[in-house]
Amino acid sequence: MNPRIITKDELNRLIDQLINTTKVYAPVRDKTGARWAKISSSTEVYLEEVNTRDPAKGFFFPRCELLLKFDQQGCPVEPEPPGATVVFGIRPCDARGLEFIKKFYTGQDRNDPYVRARVEQTVLIGVACSQPAPTCFCLAVGGSPHSQTGLDLLLIDLGNAYLAQPVSEKGEELSRTYPEADERSLKLASELREKVEAEIRTRIDTERLLAILKDGFNSAVWAELSKRCVNCGICTLLCPTCHCFDITDESVRGKVARYRVWDSCQFPFYSRHASGHNPRFSPSSRFRNRVMDKFYYTVEQVGEISCVGCGRCSANCPAGINICQTVQEIMETK
């Protein structure tokens, strides 16, 4: 699939055209920096922030998903299908996160119909990062500010135009009518990639980390590391790949609905059994679970670590805990 050149004006026109036929989501300006919102015009798109505060996982795995509903007479009401959706301006780390969600819920022998429906009806247009945030470390976990994984189309900002690299059929569809990219643009894109990648210096030996974690369930390091953690759950809720959920039934004046909502292993009753026994009650066991899940458990489950290096957990932890620092201390214990 050949890369194309799209000028910024043409891109705005494309976005406005898409708005006429589908739901389009993009980062918009917010008091927290940038957040995801449905846009009604290309002028609302805000790409000045390195990333949105909230993760993009909601596009495949929403915070609250209606599973079924019954009216007052007890008749089922079909939930609305997600409908065609375009997500514009997603960063490569978040796209890798979405790819993980897709793999976790629809790969192998799993078949989550809700996630599958969203995957099929969503087009992901990514924008490569031109500068990292101090907490970014995608390169340390196998990603890149120019990674194409999970995207349908990747846009690289060359200044007054974008290089558009189609990654999938959907991406090819969108970009077909634009002129092919020339050598100079390709070279510039490559240089920009090198430049931004050079600014991310953190490296994690994930193989060695995996080996240490496999042996380290009972290590004393967890109690030490988790002392400062307040188990608020921000890390899990903002994480592009944290995927735990709860099912909750609600009934209001005779109408009943069942929802799937985000849950967090950091919440005190996350692992509480109906008997009242709670195997993961202590703060340190919950802290350990998150680190283990990101860098070990998902390797066993779907063959890859699930941390994408977006740095949201580190940037937003109220207790100042930094995941790279945590991982480094774990590796220093062996």
Added chain:
Amino acid sequence: MPESAEFMPKIVAFLCNWCSYAGADLAGISRMHYPPSLRIIRVPCSGRVDPFFILQALLQGADGVLVSGCHPGDCHYLTGNFVARRRFTVLHYLLEFCGIEPDRVTFAWISAAEGERFARLVAEVTEKVKKLGPNRKLRKELIDEP
């Protein structure tokens, strides 16, 4: 049920067993008329009323809430209504601050002898809530979209 286009609000009333509930009972026995807007919940004391109940009533769709207990100094448990009074103060002013209409939640002290006063209060509260219209701000609806 007679056809009526007029809105009859649903008001949840928490009445303390020893004074206000008895006062309401007296109104009934004396065949005093008052609007059929109340859904009464008997509690042992106004001190039992957790602000959570009041909000939950509004969430479930009540258009108004009435909370009534013994006059201060006359509480069957001596101090229950004193404790409640501070709680209600904070709730009242906080709800007003948030933009919830103050007339939706009414607090009162009604004794067991005040049957007529109870009837008049219910009429007054019902009128006020009728004017405000159905509760839409806090009423919970099942959400659809993420």
Added chain:
Amino acid sequence: MNPDDLLRSRAKELLNSKQVRVVLGWTASPGSPVSTPLFARTEEDADRLKVDETCSLNLANYLLRFKDEERVAIVARGCESRSIVVLIQENQLRREQVYILGKGCTGVFVQGVKSPSCAQCRYPNPVIYDEMLGDPVEPAEPDPALTQADAEFDRLSQNERWEIVSADISRCIRCYACRQVCPNCYCPVCFVDASNPQLVGKTHNLSDNMLFHIIRALHMAGRCVECGACHRACPMGIDLMRFNRRVCRIVQEKFNAVSGVDLNYPPALTRFAPDDPQEFIK
């Protein structure tokens, strides 16, 4: 001369003389925008202690983790010392369990901007302490812009206030970070976690969000010290101090009480007066 030298030397002395088993303080967290708590048990640990404007949490929040220790030392700024008072008044700690290293505070700064709670702080100096690290600070004038914003909010119509409050609260993702960082929230089972019966819905339905935030604000009445930790922890940028400030104001105006300033004066909602105001009661 490092401003934290006194803290470090005193911490070392306290640890070496075995007066305390651990000193609760702060240290820098490389790669993080805020400082991180440090529970110093050795001289090596103590040399990393510091307290400055990047210390965003309320350190008293961690005290209950050490309630089985005989004695712990803690670096406490104004609001933190008031939280300690509230915890002692509520029988969560004994006074002799805590050795308070008091420090005057000039505010928490988030990306160079003074946190709103700090911009209106009236108690920058500890109200109880065992010793002071350095001189008390002069309380700064409350930020007039914030005071004016509050007054303007009060002048808005009922519906306008509802629009603003509900728009803000609809951003809540129910992470409960506000609850987790608050020293007052130590209930073994929080009302939002109750499941038998379930009291609050788990979706981010605006009604459930409002229920959570209003009830939590009410649970804070007479106890909240307006430290702003909840506000700074919120990942969605919700103005949580809006509720807490108003509740504290109601408690002050109606019951003439301020949380945690006097050990002998328990929280306002655990007491009552025969002549408490009741102008709104029929």
